[in-house]
Amino acid sequence: MTGHGSRDDGAIGGPARHAPASQVTPASQVNASQDAAPHVPVLLAEVIEALALKPGGRYLDGTFGAGGYARALLEAAPDATLLALDRDPTAIAGGADLVAAMAGRLILSQARFSELAEEAERFQMAPLDGVVLDIGVSSMQIDQAERGFSFRFDGPLDMRMAREGQSAADLINEAEEGLLANIFYHYGEERRSRAVARAVVETRRKAPIETTKQLAELVASIVWAEPGGAHPATRVFQALRIAVNDELGELVRALHAAEAVLKPGGRLVVVTFHSLEDRIVKQFLSERSGRAPAGSRHAPAIAVAQPTFSLVNRGPVAPTDAEMRINPRARSAKLRAAERNAASARSPEPELVALAGIPAPQPRRRS
Template sequence: MSGHVPVMLDQVVASLAPRDGGTYLDATFGGGGYANAVLDSARCTLWAIDRDPEAIQRGASLVARFPGRLHLLHGAFGDMVALLDTAGINALDGVVLDLGVSSFQIDAPERGFSFRLDGPLDMRMARHGTSAADLVNTLPENALADVLYEFGEERASRRIAHAIVTARLEAPIATTGKLAAIIRSVLPPDRSGIDPATRSFQALRIKVNDELRQIERALRQAVQLLSAGGRLVVVAFHSLEDRIVKRFMTELSGRSAAPSRHDPRGLMARQRPDFRLLTARALRPTSQEAQANPRSRSARLRALERIAVSAQQGSTP
């Protein structure tokens, strides 16, 4: 699995707590780092999903290392229930989701995810459908600005969108290098050292792959699959992802704020939650990991556990 460094690996495995005989899902297989560690930590069975066909191909060597224990499924994690159903799996003891882009994708110029090396403006994880080039060359200026603002939280979205639309009148924008240069031409360097093109590239990647809606679908389906005592572990890398995960886990564990005393819903008895939050606050990478792997610096880990029926019955109101 060279070229791929799994983020917060020890914390992920500790939070998932794999056990012998258990059945688990790595819904974002990527480079196989989590899958390898989970299978090494317990005599369990692991199913793994990835929408990138290249990730599935790379995983063949790991399947050979764990015969009968690792099973790969090609598809989007937002379709995990249907994908697992085809394999006869309808209950899991744990699910892990790493919402970051695989290092293999970032480091391959031909995939078009990064502006560090020039390549075609693609960004499609599944290798089909609308590409980033399609968006920047066809979206109306206002729609393009909305994408940059909504998915990249880019304050200068309208200025960038105008520059892109102006540039594409001369020639289509076909490469990561050209797009990054257009963005840098209208934005001053960031004091933090972050490249001015970072937020716009993030926005386009999220839009191309419908990532936020996929995350929402995956979270709902993951808890649907969890058996009593089963755990959901999620590693997010930016605020949009983490906000969705935090809200979902907070509500499911009954930690959301109570209704106002003026709200009629406040008169209704609150049901005992079916889940408990394992991370009161998101876990962060250690300083050593953040220094060794700069891509891990923004990572946030949150975990949730389905409460066993006996634990619910024995709890006090």
Template structure:
């Protein structure tokens, strides 16, 4: 998912891409790794964070990615790691279960970089980007329902709701209407055709993001169940981190950052408040201590060198010894 797993780009679905780990120095500072630490990189991507963690000395890394092309691309790093990197295909929402399966019932750190990787954006056949014309796919795991399937089957109202909820696109209803009208004439099966349909509805100004950016983001999030995966991954990290272990998360848009912020705020809460008329409600013992109240953003130099970093936010926390909260059903 992004970015610092390797990339830079000008917007969520388009823009030039290079393999540059985002907020790498800040991530390594937040991890504060001791020699011999065991770390889960839940979003391996191009391996930017895993490589830096291995270079920290004596560390063991369990890296996870749901994209089989990322697993194949990481083979050389695995070979060079002399047994210190275990790269596993799977969903990061299961990172605690995967860790147990690989012999790590508890770990010292978990790092997550949320988004779509540069490799996925750069491959036209993956259908993530409107920079290249390709099949309207967007599946990170290359299985299941594609973006073209969603565009073809969803009723207009559901399609509009999806674009608004996950893309925060205020013109979601006219976009959905245009999509339904056009799909009745001919199936919408390519990224270029969808982008052109959206661009006829959303009139951008010079310097604005591409008109289709938010619609593409919404479809990608829906296809890959990204927000639900993130919520489950945070809870999984809580379960697998040992006391004193660190959770470090980098996000790239407000929907993701809001989930991380709310999770950490709730887990770090000491009291639910109260008054002389209504005593404070009982709350569970805090499972995390925040490393700073505000998110860390990229510095001016990194933002200038790597446009993708401009929207990045890092939040981090230290695991306490309290029992993990029960997962929500």
């Protein structure tokens, strides 16, 4: 689930010219167990079904991760070819064995999934028969303390999927209070966002906030834990991760890129894990499938552009109870799929792009 990153032109496979808080656990105590924890692809059977694999098809996995979708796709369609992207260099290196096993049918490239159209052209894979996107952070990244994605382990406050650029620590220690508050509120839906932002600013005046444990304990001192609920720092950590990796902006750009590179009859399949992502995918596919926005009887009729997709399912596909028992991380997942038609791709809508942005700071309110 790690396709939101930057490309260093590294690739595996394909043509030779493209080759290459209080319960926080110390990192030293989790390293031994991380390799043993398996990565379980979410909604795997449903993804393969939604792709409607074709003989000799050309497909793109925008979020390679541990290769769960890639392996299943290539095994389900023995003559298909797959280009898989990931922003995380660790994921690309980890896929070398699968590339070798697939004997030329799998190409890996370190790239943002927003660059999927350019990557498909670069590897002579366009137009595509299918694109699959598994949005968010992978369980592998969460379970690696040194990556700083989780408050369950004490590690550096990093969260960079591509291991480059601004880190979560940089953002926490340098951003102004109003921006932090808006990030926590809009990306994490944290109701006490302003109180947390004020506490961050007051704390960093004394010393930088550099570890996941420091931030988790600070947030837990401000946000009340609900009985049986998630850790108080959950929403703040989610918000920081989204901001550091520009996840929503990447998603918007990836949806438009998929529209541009899919052939008629090609399928777009997207798996999301929280409402912010799902809202963007839902709005994009709804608008692209010809559904007019709600209007008013007092206003002129709104012209509907020619549809570019048809919906595969009327609503999102959710995991079964059996899958959620086996893999609790699947509980919030939603799958949406659509099929491309022959209409020309459209330009991005300002309304959709705006969903991915941070609004300007609002007047201070009582937290």
